[in-house]
Amino acid sequence: MSLDVQNLVVAYRTLRGDVRAVDDVSFSVADGEIMGLAGESGCGKSTLGNSLVRLDRTMRCLGGRALLDGTELPLSDWDAMDDFRFKKVSLVPQYSMSALNPTRRIGKMISEVVRSRKIRYKDVLPELERRLRLVGLPTDVLAKYPIELSGGMKQRVVMVLTTLLDPSLLVADEVTSALDVSTQRAVGGMLVELRDMGIVTSTIVITHDLSVLVQVADSVVVMYAGKLVERAPTATVVDAPRHPYTKLLIASLPEVGVRYAEHVLAGIPGHPPSLLDPPKGCRFADRCPLASAECAVEPPLVELESGHFVACWKAS
């Protein structure tokens, strides 16, 4: 068992009170598993992924815990997390490839990052060069400035850097989002390769794009309004989803082959509830075509069949 998250609650502090962006979420990721974390904007997927590595000052962990290889991660303690960050848990933040300092050569930038972790650049250089070659980048990218690299190359450099110390857990936040389809494919392939080569033990891939997860992930967690609503192997989520939200979401996705003239897709009416004052029962109830009186009580996460968890009264 590589990562085990139990009843995690993470909140943002605002003037109007705490916003529970992640509310009582439990799941585990096995060794060698790539888990997709899917959902729409504001559902808490990014907060969840980020909280496992860097809980910044605006966020607070209000409950629950996360065990990595049996050791509890000190999520709320920024300094104690330094022992884990980059070494055991690593994060590729959203937009990180656009956040590369334009005035630093790639090699210089990497040496500054590893030095801030008290590691000598010279010690890791041979391994760094080997890794770059492994993902198809020439080692002379180290002498280049970010502007000289394409988006896909920058994304791969960032991923090589974040996985340099063979972390147990890699959290990749929207790493394929701002990329062209051809580059998306290369980066997606790299996530799988990092796992196959044993560099990363388990991976959490956060994205709003389910079709990318179909390509790379072994299992998928679907979140809605801070709650985990469904967790299952990828093929099951796509082909036989049980939660009404997942079903409607998948039915609303246009795919090459579907045409308006032949088949008009439908979206989900309404919008997610405010997390400042979420509804008592099922959070999807007001948009759900199946909702009934029992949905006023929050449905528990139930394992319908092996590895397929659903939080819905109507699913069983």
Added chain:
Amino acid sequence: MSKDTTTTKDDTAAPTEEGNTAPRHELVYFALRNRKLVIGLSIVGLLGLAAIVAPFSARSNPDAFVGPPMQPPSSSYLLGTTYFGQDVYSQLVNGLRQSFLVGIMGGGIAFVVATAVGFTAGYRGGAVDEVLNMLTNVLLVIPTLALLIIVGGYLKGTSIVFEAMFVGATAWPWAARAIRAQTLSLVSRDFVGLARLSGVRSWRIVVGEVAPNMSSYLFLTFILLFGNAILISASYDFLGFGPPGGVSLGSMMNLAFAWNALQLHIWWWFVPPGVAIMGIVGGLYVTNVGLDEVFNPKLRSL
């Protein structure tokens, strides 16, 4: 980089959406909580008030010889008298008045020029931008004070108004550059394109759509130009190039030093104007920092 940058997460969209419904109310909340802003504004406000009521509170004409020379502060001469027996308090409040006048006029002129040049260059772009940018950069490297001393030397008998106009005409380049940069980034936003697609004329887009988005920025710019004008004019007067008579804060200090107030221990002659200049400029600076914290959500602390 990947470890150390704070990134915006899409998940924060929901909370901020909720938290921003009353932006004006929130600004007041943060403004009143900001100690720098309150202190800075109080200092500048008190000095400004003293300048406004100067004609009523002053005991005498600032240049008039009203009593015995070199009197220390007392009940009859609030801040004592000068080497010549003039009332320091009357000179001080009048000097404050002159300083604020220079600040408002000089800062105002510079502000008008800076916004005109900045908005035009940023919105028009192309060749217009390049010409204006070149002009701005040339003026930027000329030190206002040095130029003022040279030009003032040719024109015998300068006045406060001349100083203000001169400062206004030469101190705008940095502000124009800053406004241009802000405009450039705002013009690329889609709402400007949409205004053009609605048939709105250019000047109206600049005034009605672009400027309101940088109102806080424009306000900060004006404050800095205002303080800058006061400082330059005070330096000019202090160096002895100002109009004759002890009417401004700078020339008060100039006379005090010329007549060895330091050696004669007539501290009440040079300390009040010095403190007043420091108060205005320092207060404006602190206000500026405070306002910046209020306007910029990233600098706010909960």
Added chain:
Amino acid sequence: MLNLENLSKSFRGGSFGSGAVPAVRQVSFSIAPGEVTSLIGESGSGKSTIGKMILRLLPVSSGRITFDGVDVASLEGSALKEYYRKVQGVFQDPFSSFNPVFRADRIFRMLEREYFGDLGAREWSAKLHTSLEAVGLNPADVLGKFAHELSGGQLQRLLVARALLLDIEILVADEVISMLDASTRVDVLNLLAGLKERGLGVLFITHDLSLGHYISEHTVILRRGVVLEIGETAKVFGNPQHSYTKMLLASVPRLHSHWEPLEPGEPARTGPRDAPRGRGRRARGQPLEPVPLLVEVEPGHLVAFEDGGTATAGDER
């Protein structure tokens, strides 16, 4: 009918325009009423530049755009205003389309002032409500709010409603749904598709092949400012001819199937996408590759001629 004839655009690089960077080169196609034409390209392909030129937000470098036979570049003052009565646009980022300082209604207020000054308050309000209802919005939900109080989907609908207030014939939709959530984006997509039933011509600019395929009658595939494949959507997607189109189609992540290998034995990442990005992507001194000729492979389907018909990787490097 809007026609693009040999449309080209170069951006000035360096001071005083010492270097020109081509963004769009000799692009020709037309947007017919009652049809959706999708303009598909990856980042840096010049697709948005074409949209901005049609909307007169960017000047044309050479070639021309004609609307009902009139050169759009010649329009000034009231003639340009009349052009905007017929041709409108919706942009990618719904939040950036609204001035954050003002309420969202301002986009309507501007139109009222500029185009409907002689309309009475009651008539204007009725017109506005009709238009909002046409895009599926309840006026009470959206009027008087700030943009940040509304969802991305609602904002994009507001922008479409704004365009519908005028007597538009052409709508340029530049990546309008790429920033929307999956559960609401298809509604906006259907709304755009529905516009063609009102006789409108829509230019749907996107990087997403599945969206283009879903919505459009005609497809234009653009790469680095050059048209590589153009024709009826069914033909371009059903029978792709250019190696670039094939590569794009093979790379699109799909819901129900996995990526197929591009070329046997060739790792995906050594493909053409490593070409450096951005406007300055063409190395200094390197000659510009010529604009390829378009060859008709079947009726209503044109494809750029490729040297020897080899894989894309060859002509990319």
